[in-house]
Amino acid sequence: MCCIYIYIRRRSYKKERNIDQSMGKGRAACCDKSKVKTGAWSCEEDVRLTTFIQKHGHQNWRSLPKQAGLLRCGKSCRLRWINYLRPDLKRGNFTPQEEDTIIKLHQSFGNKWSKIASHLPGRTDNEIKNVWNTHLKKRRLIHSEAKLDDSSRAYNSPSSTSVLSHANTIIHEKEEAKRSCSSSYNASSSLSNLSQVEVISSPIINHVDMDWIFQFNEEPNNLELTRILQDDGIIEIPLECDHVDIWDMLDIMDSPLQPGHE
DNA sequence: AAGTGTTCCAACCGCCTTTAG
DNA sequence: CCTAAAGGCGGTTGGAACACT
Structure with a gap:
């Protein structure tokens, strides 16, 4: 069975609850825009x-x-x-050595860009964040896929489909769905936050700060979604888009956690 | 050459942490 | 110790540049 774990970050409490920042609650804007x-x-x-x-x-x-x-x-x-x-800034593309350093540091620090930047003199956290999001994330995905392929061969797994290529297929399908409803799709819709949905190669949970965890199980001719409740609580899925999007999908396919699912 | 889609990155936003009074 | 201001940080986005048809 191929599983794809999707970790979804809950939006910030204040955003979620729509707390007013202009009426003396919360912070005032830093300057008059x-x-x-x-x-x-x-x-x-x-x-x-x-x-x-x-x-x-x-x-x-x-x-x-x-x-x-x-x-x-x-x-x-x-x-x-x-x-x-800043005069001490390095210009130009990242060297392969710098990229390797970023990948290694990201493994230990996660998205702590300023911490990573402190190990790379002349590079800014913003720059590192950008290079990670545009190049290195993809590269890591490809590496993980290659590793998974190797290990699946080593274990002589009956399924030769790699988890990540399946993940890519699903992402592709979702992108297609996104395009198909793009006329009414806008930047603030939940669909636009597909980038926030992180698909990782391993079922081992190593992102402790994730709020919700969903699991797609690949079955022949069927894509079943199992929702895993994290705190024995009820999860409310904010439906912000009227069209086919991930939230609709989650809603339609919602089913109680079934015992025996890997 | 023109239109359309994609990529990339500088800049912004809003939250959290630190600091000063 | 408390509060408000300022600094710092990470996530997100607008639009320019580039690629493709």
Whole structure:
């Protein structure tokens, strides 16, 4: 039997409960968005920021934009400096050695990008996060698949279908379904969060912070979904899309946990 | 050459942690 | 010790660049 475990992160409590942040509850915005510039930085802004920091340093990011004559939020200035303007930054593509280091560090730290970045001088957490999400994640998947193929051969498994190629098929099918309802699909729908659904190669649970766990079991001509209840509790699946999406699928295929499922 | 789809990354958002008063 | 402000971090996204038809 091939199993695909899908770990779904619950959205943050405040988002989930729609807690109002503007009425004195929660935090106020860091700055008045209507009075600051957003979007790409111009050369002139870069020069202003660099010159100011080289002269005066950056003791207080909040007051810095005003002092430097920039119409930017302090956070935005900090980010621009750290991720782009800092003189000690390395430019250019990641070397294979750097990529290997990232993969190794990710195994021990997980998505702690700043921790990983601290081991790679001249690289930023944002940069590492991007390179992970765009290249290394895929590469790791391919490696896992190759490993699984090897091990399935070694065990002389009756099923030659690898877990991951099956996972890829399902992901592909879901992408197709997503496209088919794309006319009404929007970026905030739950479907768009397919990227948040992480399919891992091993049934061993190594992501302790996952909230919900679903398991797809491959049966001949049938894809059965078993929901595993984590805390002996009832899970509410937020249905945010009226069309065929993963939540609908989960809802339709929902069944009590059946004993004996691997 | 034009239209469409995909990839990539800089920047933003919002939450959590740290720090100062 | 408490509170609010600031800093730091990780997830997400908009849009430019590139690839494909």
